[in-house]
Amino acid sequence: MIGDVVTGDKVPELATDGARALRRGSFCFRVGPFTARVQTSVPTLRRDLLQIYAEYPLAAPEDLVDFSIKVAHTSLLRCWVRPKVIADTGFANTPFVPLPEDLSVLAFEMGLNWLVGTTADQFLVFHAGLVARDGRTVVMPGASGQGKSTLTAGLAYGGWRLFSDEFALLRPETFEFHPYPRPVSLKNESISVLGSRVPQDRFSRIYRDTPKGTIRYLRPPAQSLARSHVPARPHLILFPEYNPDAKPTVEEIRKIEAFALIRGSVVNSDRLGPVAFDTMCRLTEECPVFRLTYRSLDQGIAMVEDLWERLP
Amino acid sequence: MAESRKSRAGITPGKTEGTVWTVPGADQFKVREFDTISLLYDPRSAETHLLDAFSREVLDTLTDQPRSIADAIRALTELVPDDARDGLENRITSLIVEFDRLGLVYPVLEGSA
Numbered sequence: 001m002i003g004d005v006v007t008g009d010k011v012p013e014l015a016t017d018g019a020r021a022l023r024r025g026s027f028c029f030r031v032g033p034f035t036a037r038v039q040t041s042v043p044t045l046r047r048d049l050l051q052i053y054a055e056y057p058l059a060a061p062e063d064l065v066d067f068s069i070k071v072a073h074t075s076l077l078r079c080w081v082r083p084k085v086i087a088d089t090g091f092a093n094t095p096f097v098p099l100p101e102d103l104s105v106l107a108f109e110m111g112l113n114w115l116v117g118t119t120a121d122q123f124l125v126f127h128a129g130l131v132a133r134d135g136r137t138v139v140m141p142g143a144s145g146q147g148k149s150t151l152t153a154g155l156a157y158g159g160w161r162l163f164s165d166e167f168a169l170l171r172p173e174t175f176e177f178h179p180y181p182r183p184v185s186l187k188n189e190s191i192s193v194l195g196s197r198v199p200q201d202r203f204s205r206i207y208r209d210t211p212k213g214t215i216r217y218l219r220p221p222a223q224s225l226a227r228s229h230v231p232a233r234p235h236l237i238l239f240p241e242y243n244p245d246a247k248p249t250v251e252e253i254r255k256i257e258a259f260a261l262i263r264g265s266v267v268n269s270d271r272l273g274p275v276a277f278d279t280m281c282r283l284t285e286e287c288p289v290f291r292l293t294y295r296s297l298d299q300g301i302a303m304v305e306d307l308w309e310r311l312p
Numbered sequence: 313m314a315e316s317r318k319s320r321a322g323i324t325p326g327k328t329e330g331t332v333w334t335v336p337g338a339d340q341f342k343v344r345e346f347d348t349i350s351l352l353y354d355p356r357s358a359e360t361h362l363l364d365a366f367s368r369e370v371l372d373t374l375t376d377q378p379r380s381i382a383d384a385i386r387a388l389t390e391l392v393p394d395d396a397r398d399g400l401e402n403r404i405t406s407l408i409v410e411f412d413r414l415g416l417v418y419p420v421l422e423g424s425a
Binding site: 254255256258259260263269270273274277278281284285 | 344353358362
């Protein structure tokens with residue numbers, strides 16, 4: 001694991017200094033089905049990356065690299081004067097903006113998200129949280145800010161296996177979701193909500209004044225990372241909405257509306273064409289789809305558990 | 313209003329005498345039904361269209377064989393009870409204009425090469 005490198009323990013075939021490997025661009029690790037290579041000379045990012053991803057497995061030398069990300073200062077001047085960094089994924093016309101050096105890990109995270117969302121076409125990619133139990137999944141599509149990351153993290157630390165809080169990856173050929181367990185990006189109030197129920201050593205430091213407010217990363221449960229090579233079948237689709245002022249409801253969604261909502265959550269349906277259409281139809285046919293409105297994380301978790309128990 | 317809106321091919325719906333409408337590529341469409349709605353996937357545009365039962369019937373009528381709007385109206389009127397025919401011509405005309413805008417149907421002018 002990356003953490004073994006950080007502590008200096010010898011990792012057969014991969015015994016190296018993590019910081020040196022990052023500088024040289026030879027630092028490769030696995031996250032779900034992908035192998036990512038990272039290069040950076042930014043000290044802040046080296047430190048944060050090696051802490052947040054400490055439990056992720058290092059890639060073997062023979063592993064093919066799926067994504068290559070470099071995070072560097074935007075100019076020589078910006079190494080010292082109000083230092084700013086930007087991600088370089090090797091593609092032109094990317095949407096990244098320079099960020100303060102202190103937020104370097106956000107640049108890396110955005111770069112990796114962008115690569116998955118735009119190039120991982122071996123999967124149908126949903127903007128969704130995803131957890132699993134007993135080989136079956138609960139997929140929770142939703143836009144940012146509706147509480148899906150918080151609910152996903154709450155379920156993950158409540159005994160469910162975390163697949164992802166950001167992208168659900170469905171392989172059309174096998175009709176199985178594949179784990180993609182990234183550090184969960186908690187924002188603003190969600191930080192204290194999860195902070196009261198998860199040990200502090202599972203968190204990154206706090207990042208303030210980001211484009212989305214205050215962020216703190218929550219490392220996935222170790223058991224989820226250990227099984228990040230094991231896929232699971234679709235079983236239940238939920239559209240969660242956190243609303244502290246609303247009446248808690250569980251509403252089954254008609255199939256035609258469910259298809260439209262599912263289609264809206266898929267980021268690469270246009271590129272996958274007929275395969276995407278067939279897979280989304282199958283998902284709609286085979287999985288019950290509900291809208292879930294809840295007032296608190298505890299209530300949301302309880303509602304998911306209750307619905308799971310009631311389904312055949 | 314449908315009568316004042318030109319179709320994608322530049323044909324004014326109110327002046328469609330001689331226009332025969334056809335559905336090329338219908339064999340490539342993927343169609344699935346949920347509830348009473350048909351989902352129609354057009355691989356040429358990668359768009360998915362939602363059709364209610366009546367819209368589906370109109371498109372199927374043009375798929376079966378190329379027809380003018382008048383022919384389509386005649387064929388579909390026979391399928392509709394007398395008490396449901398009010399406004400039928402306008403509905404059918406508007407649908408064909410919309411199908412043209414979406415690229416599902418194409419006009420073939422009579423006598424064109």
